[in-house]
Amino acid sequence: MAGKTLYDKLWDAHVVRRQEDGTCLLYIDRHLVHEVTSPQAFEGLRLAGRKLWRVTANLATPDHNVPTTPPENGGRAQGITDPVARLQVETLDNNCDEFGITEFKMDDIRQGIVHVISPEQGATLPGMTLVCGDSHTSTHGALGALAHGIGTSEVEHVLATQCLIQRKSKNMLVSIDGAVGPGVTAKDIVLAIIGEIGTAGGTGYAIEFGGEGIRALSIEGRMTVCNMAIEGGARAGMVAVDQKTIDYVQGRPYAPTNEQWEAAVATWRELHSDDDAPFDHVVRINGADIQPQVTWGTSPEMVVSVDGRVPDPAQQSDVVKADGMRAALVYMGLEANTPINEINIDKAFIGSCTNSRIEDLRAAAVVAKGRKVADNVKLAMVVPGSGLVKAQAEREGLDTIFIDAGFEWREPGCSMCLAMNADRLEPGERCASTSNRNFEGRQGQGGRTHLVSPAMAAAAAVTGHFVDVRDF
Amino acid sequence: MEKFKIHKGLVALMDRSNVDTDAIIPKQFLKSIKRAGFGPNLFDEWRYLDHGEPGMDNSVRSLNTDFVLNQPRYQGASILLARENFGCGSSREHAPWALLDYGFRVIIAPSYADIFFNNCFKNGILPIVLDASVVDGLFQAVAANEGYAFSIDLEAQTIITPDGKGIVFDVEEFRKHCLLNGLDDIGLTLQHVDDIRAYEERRAQEAPWLFN
Numbered sequence: 001m002a003g004k005t006l007y008d009k010l011w012d013a014h015v016v017r018r019q020e021d022g023t024c025l026l027y028i029d030r031h032l033v034h035e036v037t038s039p040q041a042f043e044g045l046r047l048a049g050r051k052l053w054r055v056t057a058n059l060a061t062p063d064h065n066v067p068t069t070p071p072e073n074g075g076r077a078q079g080i081t082d083p084v085a086r087l088q089v090e091t092l093d094n095n096c097d098e099f100g101i102t103e104f105k106m107d108d109i110r111q112g113i114v115h116v117i118s119p120e121q122g123a124t125l126p127g128m129t130l131v132c133g134d135s136h137t138s139t140h141g142a143l144g145a146l147a148h149g150i151g152t153s154e155v156e157h158v159l160a161t162q163c164l165i166q167r168k169s170k171n172m173l174v175s176i177d178g179a180v181g182p183g184v185t186a187k188d189i190v191l192a193i194i195g196e197i198g199t200a201g202g203t204g205y206a207i208e209f210g211g212e213g214i215r216a217l218s219i220e221g222r223m224t225v226c227n228m229a230i231e232g233g234a235r236a237g238m239v240a241v242d243q244k245t246i247d248y249v250q251g252r253p254y255a256p257t258n259e260q261w262e263a264a265v266a267t268w269r270e271l272h273s274d275d276d277a278p279f280d281h282v283v284r285i286n287g288a289d290i291q292p293q294v295t296w297g298t299s300p301e302m303v304v305s306v307d308g309r310v311p312d313p314a315q316q317s318d319v320v321k322a323d324g325m326r327a328a329l330v331y332m333g334l335e336a337n338t339p340i341n342e343i344n345i346d347k348a349f350i351g352s353c354t355n356s357r358i359e360d361l362r363a364a365a366v367v368a369k370g371r372k373v374a375d376n377v378k379l380a381m382v383v384p385g386s387g388l389v390k391a392q393a394e395r396e397g398l399d400t401i402f403i404d405a406g407f408e409w410r411e412p413g414c415s416m417c418l419a420m421n422a423d424r425l426e427p428g429e430r431c432a433s434t435s436n437r438n439f440e441g442r443q444g445q446g447g448r449t450h451l452v453s454p455a456m457a458a459a460a461a462v463t464g465h466f467v468d469v470r471d472f
Numbered sequence: 473m474e475k476f477k478i479h480k481g482l483v484a485l486m487d488r489s490n491v492d493t494d495a496i497i498p499k500q501f502l503k504s505i506k507r508a509g510f511g512p513n514l515f516d517e518w519r520y521l522d523h524g525e526p527g528m529d530n531s532v533r534s535l536n537t538d539f540v541l542n543q544p545r546y547q548g549a550s551i552l553l554a555r556e557n558f559g560c561g562s563s564r565e566h567a568p569w570a571l572l573d574y575g576f577r578v579i580i581a582p583s584y585a586d587i588f589f590n591n592c593f594k595n596g597i598l599p600i601v602l603d604a605s606v607v608d609g610l611f612q613a614v615a616a617n618e619g620y621a622f623s624i625d626l627e628a629q630t631i632i633t634p635d636g637k638g639i640v641f642d643v644e645e646f647r648k649h650c651l652l653n654g655l656d657d658i659g660l661t662l663q664h665v666d667d668i669r670a671y672e673e674r675r676a677q678e679a680p681w682l683f684n
Contacts, residue, residue: 016671017664021645025664027671029682037564039505050658053668056684065503084503084526091505128682135563135587149587151565152507153594153657161661163668167644169586199490200557203586233560235586256681264681299490320489320555327488418562420499439494439561441517 003274005171006240007206010146010271014129016163026166029128031158032114033060033101035092036420037133041156042095052099053162059123060096060103062089063113064420068383068410085421099159112386112412115139115353119223120388122252126241126268131158136353136436138229141238142222143245144271146206148235170280172205172234173273176213178287183470185363186221187355187434187453189213190228191293195303197283202234205281208273209239213287219248220357227354228436231300240272294340294466295438295451297328302438304340306456306468312336331440332448333428340466343450344376346429348461349443350454351383351410352417355434358392360454364434365398367458367472373406374464381408381423383415405462419444432460473596475654479577480623481550483614485540491554492561493588497570500525510566511573515541545618553610554581558599559588568595578624580631582607593647594657598626600641626652 004012017025038060045051052058065088067079080086089106096103104110110117115136118124126144131137133155140147154164174193193209194201207229214222222239229237239245246265249255256264291305302325304311313325313336329336334343350356350364361384373380382402384390390412393399399409416423417435425431425447434457435442438449452460459469501513503526512530517523519541521534535542541549552571558581559567568591571579577597582604584592592599602610613633614620623632626648631639650657661668676683 017667019646023644023646025661025667027668027675036502040507040565043505043507048658054672082503088503088505125681127679133563133565135561137563149563151563151568151587151591151594153565153591157658157661160658161668162672163661165646165657165661199560200583200585203557203583230587233557233585254684256684260681260684264679267679299492324489418494418499420502437492437494437561439492441498442494445498445517445523 003277005273005277005279006144006208006238006271007146007169007171007236008277010127010129011168013127014146022167024166024168025163027129027163028131028158029057030118030123030130031058032118032130032132032137033058033155034064034114034132034134035062035088036064037152038095038155039088039091040152041159042099044156045159050160052159055100057162058101058159059118060092060101061111061114061117062092062106064414064418065089066106066413067421068413068415068423070411109387109391112389113353113356113414115227116356116385116389119143120252120386122249122255125249125255126245126271131164135230136227138235138237139223139227139353141226141229141236142219143249144238144241144268146236146238149230169206169236170204172202172207172281172283173279174207174209174283174285175211176287177211177284178213179216180213180287180290183455184290184292185453185455186217186224188290188293190225191295191300191303191451192285192290194228194232194300195293196285197232199231199299199301200233202229202232205234206236206238207232207234209237211287214239215242218359219244220359223357224354228300231436241268292453292456292469294456296332296334296340297325298331298438298440299328300436300438300451302328306340306466308340310334310336310338310340341468342465344430344465345432345450345460346376346378347425347431348377348380348457349383349416349431349433349435350381350457351385351415352435353385353414354436355454356383356385356389358389360434361389361393361398362396364454364458365401367455367469368405368407368462369401371405371462373461376464377461379408380406380461381410381416383410384412386412407461416443418442432457432466473654473656476577476596476598476626476651478623478625479550480621481577482546482548482619482621483551483553484546484549485611485614486552486554487611489555490557490560493559493564493567494561496559496567497564498524502564502566507569508573510570511575514570514574515539548575550575551578551580551622551624552576553607553614554579555607556582556604558584560585563587565591565594568592568597572597580607580610593651596651596654598624598651600631602639602641606639
């Protein structure tokens, strides 16, 4: 019998019931909840008179709507001036109180972006199934978990039953063969992967990221890669468990201890694809070929190396794709064939569930240290992923480095990744952003987003245009 | 959820690939804590000339007359013909809520993003997948004929075009069953309470740290 992939193992361990047509009832170990995609689910439970199936499986925090401006007069809660946004956060607080769910509220140091806080707390464990009403839930696959985003109907379903009705995806392996060069980060790796497979390349698949280029990454780097699996069309991305995974989890508040720890580690060591496991599709990318990446268009697949140029639709033979490229160039205010390093920026954003962890902030601080934000850059902001990341960065003096360089140092939240709070681009503004989506209007109506790594965003902020961070 | 048997309706065109959920319903409208009322803000940034915010009176905003759904011939459309990878991006169920609230019951495209596809079924919207070449032919037929409408028979898994031609489509048996009967997933799953309990008991032995 052929071996199993990591995804096969995670799936098989969670099937409660299989129907004749192959649809399965899949058990969910951990459910993360935030304010935007949950209110209608709680309302549905109330209307049907249903209870939570397993209260302790849930962990909640507000992140999308929270202000990131520094607290004044004792707390950010007073800072939500938008009454609609405030009501949404209050609704989460009330729902969590009513149903007994642990919530890291806005004034809790453990509050932050849901995909940052759960691994940080050890609430994400290898071998788990984990879901959240947010597509970037794929992040948690970095720890050898099966994790993906769900809609609000499924949020309600998980709250009420601790299960999801699912069909199994196909298996895809994306292997980064060989090491990547110096100055090339996890963000560059995943952008290069999306450039290769396209935004729909992973649709219908669960992607396992492997190969030397992935194994060499830290757990935080693997989170960056898995985070953007959804931008390649795959709901779930994952990386096999190794010693780094186990070391990362050990000692975190929600991690098992003592005998349970030993037993857990023994099972976690099996969480890798067997040597003879069959994949439905395999993509291999030579690590040495990956350069620092910059997106130029309105889809994450519209990406080139920093030493490249804005592509020319005239060179694209596929008519639909060429039309899409032309529309993107108009929206982005760019001419074909412009060198990437001649594109000036107006703002820089370092943050989001993709790139707001301590290693991301350290990488940006190395570039920012002793330099100044360029005159043409109106705003450069750093938004830590959680209160604990922020505190750690401040212990290391990173806040001082950023502030001295002219960056704004903010409170944790999703912030300008999706601009649901006050942090946004104005029409026509161009941003070097460490977030995950460069869709039209994503960071503010008419805003122009270029996705890059934290080091590249910092480099663009201090030079005023995109530049190869390896030249620093 | 409303049952889906046979749906007859006018077809509108969305002629671009990778239409993302930020375009379908921009983020500022996600602050609502309700399921209804998103229809007036469907495709807000393409549909109106000004910037939309929750609470605005949409009836007085200036429309982008170039946008396809603002054209007189597509008023009242309930079937959306679209391109590859429709609904990519975020998991926001507000996207199908907005489409449904606007009046769309059926989407036809060569491919969809997984989460969006799944979310449609949970809300009584039927997302149909057809070959890109077939979709392309339909685009031309709709563009050339004002008032072009389909009759869609879910039981028979068939789209009937105005000239009486039938186009057969695939749909997963379980999803079809739920749509035809307007079934609530949670109610169905709770029929298997014993299975879930048995699974939990077994897992709590195998992996007790998952139940701390």
